[in-house]
Amino acid sequence: MCWSPPHEEARTWLLGELRSAGLEAWVDPAGNIFGGTGIGGLSPEKPVVLTGSHIDTVPEGGILDGALGVLAGLECLQTIRESGARHARPLAVAAWSDEEGRYGSLFGSRAFCGLLDVVRLDEMASVDGVRLVDAMARAGFDAHRAPQARVPPGAVNAYVELHIEQGPRLEEAGIPIGVVEAIVGVRRSRVIFHGQADHAGTTPMERRRDAFLAAADYALRVREHVVTRGSKASVTNFGVVHVHPGASNIVPGRAELVHEMRDPDVAVLERLAGECVALAREVAGTRHLRVEIQPMSATTPALCSPRVQAVTEKVCATLGLATRRLYSAAGHDAQNLTRVTDSGMIFIPSLGGRSHRVDEMSDWQAIERGTNALLHTLLALADGGD
Ligand code: GLV
Ligand code: MN
Ligand code: MN
Numbered sequence: 001m002c003w004s005p006p007h008e009e010a011r012t013w014l015l016g017e018l019r020s021a022g023l024e025a026w027v028d029p030a031g032n033i034f035g036g037t038g039i040g041g042l043s044p045e046k047p048v049v050l051t052g053s054h055i056d057t058v059p060e061g062g063i064l065d066g067a068l069g070v071l072a073g074l075e076c077l078q079t080i081r082e083s084g085a086r087h088a089r090p091l092a093v094a095a096w097s098d099e100e101g102r103y104g105s106l107f108g109s110r111a112f113c114g115l116l117d118v119v120r121l122d123e124m125a126s127v128d129g130v131r132l133v134d135a136m137a138r139a140g141f142d143a144h145r146a147p148q149a150r151v152p153p154g155a156v157n158a159y160v161e162l163h164i165e166q167g168p169r170l171e172e173a174g175i176p177i178g179v180v181e182a183i184v185g186v187r188r189s190r191v192i193f194h195g196q197a198d199h200a201g202t203t204p205m206e207r208r209r210d211a212f213l214a215a216a217d218y219a220l221r222v223r224e225h226v227v228t229r230g231s232k233a234s235v236t237n238f239g240v241v242h243v244h245p246g247a248s249n250i251v252p253g254r255a256e257l258v259h260e261m262r263d264p265d266v267a268v269l270e271r272l273a274g275e276c277v278a279l280a281r282e283v284a285g286t287r288h289l290r291v292e293i294q295p296m297s298a299t300t301p302a303l304c305s306p307r308v309q310a311v312t313e314k315v316c317a318t319l320g321l322a323t324r325r326l327y328s329a330a331g332h333d334a335q336n337l338t339r340v341t342d343s344g345m346i347f348i349p350s351l352g353g354r355s356h357r358v359d360e361m362s363d364w365q366a367i368e369r370g371t372n373a374l375l376h377t378l379l380a381l382a383d384g385g386d
Contacts, residue, residue, distance in 0.1 A: 062360025
């Protein structure tokens with residue numbers, strides 16, 4: 001979890017690894033970690049070809065979501081440096097902070113791409129109530145300086161991120177490399193039903209204004225709505241549920257849900273978001289309680305760079321690796337990077353399509369193939385011959 005003591009230990013470890021690989025290493029004010037070949041910062045005078053991903057993970061998550069892209073990027077840069085392979089442009093690897101959204105979503109890459117909502121920094125708090133400013137301060141960072149991480153225009157020539165697919169499509173098709181053409185947008189909001197706490201034994205059933213039942217009703221209706229009225233790619237989830245006061249002998253007076261929705265098409269996502277607000281009001285009206293909806297974060301769906309896709313396909317053809325174009329159903333820092341440069345992603349198959357769980361894995365050969373695809377994509381982009 002970003003900014004936590006174990007995360008800060010991992011940051012120190014990574015900085016050590018970057019330096020022992022012969023790279024210049026630095027950390028920006030948003031906590032993003034960089035290692036570069038012969039550069040100690042980013043500037044438009046020497047546009048860099050950048051790779052990377054993230055080292056934070058979800059609760060009870062696996063070892064590859066994020067860490068793969070950072071460590072493969074480090075491995076590629078070390079290999080390039082040690083082999084003396086030619087690259088006209090400098091190369092760098094980034095570990096973006098708080099990709100998993102302890103605070104909003106894709107925090108570090110948003111700061112880097114100038115997408116932070118600066119006026120909200122003071123009020124940003126995690127689901128367990130810890131404020132961003134306090135979490136960052138404890139890790140030695142000043143949250144108010146995070147916007148200074150914004151990259152100067154023209155300083156990044158291209159960005160390419162290696163990641164596990166996190167779903168079943170590549171494995172089921174027997175294709176070793178996915179070339180990402182689009183990345184979903186994710187909307188998160190807190191939906192709070194305010195009912196009435198009451199004695200769970202003595203209050204007649206027909207008099208109860210049970211906030212939990214309203215929340216449950218809403219969750220089921222949203223699922224049905226998204227499945228029947230969304231696109232084929234629309235998905236929704238309720239991953240956080242709090243019931244207050246939280247005692248078995250009290251009718252729940254308040255229920256809070258974190259509602260997440262995703263789609264690669266911004267128009268579909270906007271429409272569904274509006275329809276879900278109407279559904280929440282309808283549920284509240286029918287059950288005689290009040291509903292409050294607080295937007296938490298929204299990322300924009302993004303199209304990946306045709307140049308990066310073409311380079312990856314070309315190098316994979318040379319390496320004898322079959323590719324398939326696909327959209328990413330997970331959010332990634334690469335979608336923010338599309339705002340500042342040519343940005344794309346390379347996917348490898350996930351065993352059983354599993355991710356965000358502790359047994360998330362890919363074959364070691366798949367990891368090697370993906371890292372080779374990344375290595376040659378980086379070299380082709382850095383050579384300027386694309
Ligand atoms: C990233 O992990 C996501 O939730 O899409
Ligand atoms: Mn993840
Ligand atoms: Mn990830």
